[in-house]
Amino acid sequence: MALFTINRYLGEEEDSESSRESRSRALLAKLQEQVKAREQQSVSNRADADEDHQGDKEQKKRKCEEPEMEGVQRKTKKSENERKTDLTDEVASSAKKKKKQKTLSTEKESVNTGDKETDNEKSVEITETSESGLEESKKTEESVDPQISQEPKAENGSSQTSFHILGGFQEKTVQKVKRVLPQWLAQPDVIQRDIKNNLIPMSEVPGICPTLLKKLETNGIQNFFPVQAEVIPAILESVSSGLLLGPGGYRPRDICVSAPTGSGKTLAFVIPVVQALSKRVVREVRALAVLPTKELAQQVSKVFSTYTEGTSLKVVMITGQKSFDAEQTALSEIRGGVSHSLADIVVATPGRLVDHINKNSNFSLQHLRFLIIDEADRMIDGMHQSWLTQVTKAVYRSPGDTQTSVFRRVLPGPITVASLSPPQIPLQKLLFSATLTQNPEKLQLLDLHQPRLFSSTHRSTETSTQSQDTFNFPQGLAEYYVPCTLSKKPLIILHFLLRLKFSPALCFTNSREAAHRLYLLVKLFGGVEVAEFSSKLSPSERQKTLKDFEQGKIQLLISTDAAARGIDINGVKCVINYDAPQYIRAYIHRVGRTARAGKAGSAFTFLLEVQEKSFLQMVRDSGSPGIQRHFVKPEALRSMETRYEQTLAELSKVVKEENARKRF
């Protein structure tokens, strides 16, 4: 065992220069004698020494130093000479440091330590160990840092050395840092992906009041889908002690839900929120659902309205579809000089919501109990609008009179006796998405409180280094890719609709212009009821188009990504990605417009040759169960080619006319 270790500092020697030099020379001479003796005994070492004098002195000497060093050790290990060698070495390197004598340094190096670093540095840090401690210290070093102790072995085929270089100047390969997910993300409550085989009778889900059960039945719901059976009881449990307190008097946990498209997430929050609020006495805004688009807000608002019908609960939508004044009137009224809320549940898009927070002094969120963030991943991406900060400010805003109120509201901090008394309405966040990010840094933006995750995908805590999130696809979805060329794309669409009768089909392009051009082309070709859907249309036109499509009046709806997310259109048999989506989330949401609610559906993605490799890789990495090749034979298109050529000529005329009209 090493009893002690001395790190010598030789920078400021007290001895005079001359005495140090003479000592150095004497010790060096002894050292040289030892080297000579060793050279005579070892043929191999001699060969090494010869090599030492050839070629580039600096480079080759360093390679030879270690074997030589070991030779010295082996021979003198149990003799008194070892300590002298050490001492000599130190002094010699010290002399070198001060004087930089060429001859001195050359000779010294030949017997110095076998390290690759500069001798000047090393000599300062050489450790002196006792004879018995030599082996022990070696063992200790090996057990502490195998990399350091194994390096000499690798170079010399022997592990014997009495010197340890402190400081670790060797280049070490830096290990890749693995992404480690927090427990709540790594071990979620698992939701079954297969809806059909996991329907749960409504009577088996506890806590739902008979009125709501009846309403569900009236609306054609006979069983709950897996996500609903898991999430509804969890939300209801958080209000089991009333709206004012979480379970046990504590703030309830926030809830995140990541389940495939069409798995029934909307009802998973609508039912428990309606049930929780039905017990309220005074009308205040207690639930706020934020969605990225007007169409989605409208869809969710409709579901809330369905299940609040016949109760005193009021749902108000603020998306900019009506004028600001009209929305203001719907939100509150002044009675006896005091503002009263006319809404219990507000469904909003972020932009319009922020407008009301800032400009509508009668819009109060001070009693908000549930903040529902649907399409949460998209809403996180849109955080640049800082809508969440504005909402939080509005929730904890305390006008003079409410500060003295029993139910005063302050921003939650650490839980203390004082912070729990008096009780305050807890704000609970409910997040829903088919592509919820597993990136903790992004989720951090939402400032979640002890979140609980319900997910149909989950990863272990020790994840791979793969940076792409993985998601779950609907069970009934069949994915295909169609190899094609640019010129054949429209023909393949026509082939799908006219020959293969793939309708109703929802077709996605990457731009409004492409959607419009394709719409014109299919319309001019004839034989297919076609419509376009993009931000070019007014909200009412968009609404009518969706309705017509749902009613089967339109066979092919050509859309931008405006219809990709959340839109629930009943009976879409087939999704066609005319332009391949650039991001995996866009792909998942687009193909998720079919195969909803446990039904079957197909998705076809047209791929140019250059796109194939990267697109297929992106889809596989996302957790897709598999995308198959669907090849359309050129012969299948041949009979349509003549008509297609004529249509292209007509199309260019129509486009020219349209452009001319735009100019005037």
Ligand SMILES: Nc1ncnc2c1ncn2[C@@H]1O[C@H](COP(=O)(O)OP(=O)(O)OP(=O)(O)O)[C@@H](O)[C@H]1O
């Ligand atoms: N328990 C149920 N029984 C029958 N149909 C249901 C049930 N729950 C939901 N649905 C229907 O399933 C369809 C999809 O539901 P929903 O729109 O809530 O899915 P989602 O998970 O929000 O999808 P997306 O992620 O695409 O927004 C809707 O038409 C809805 O009416």
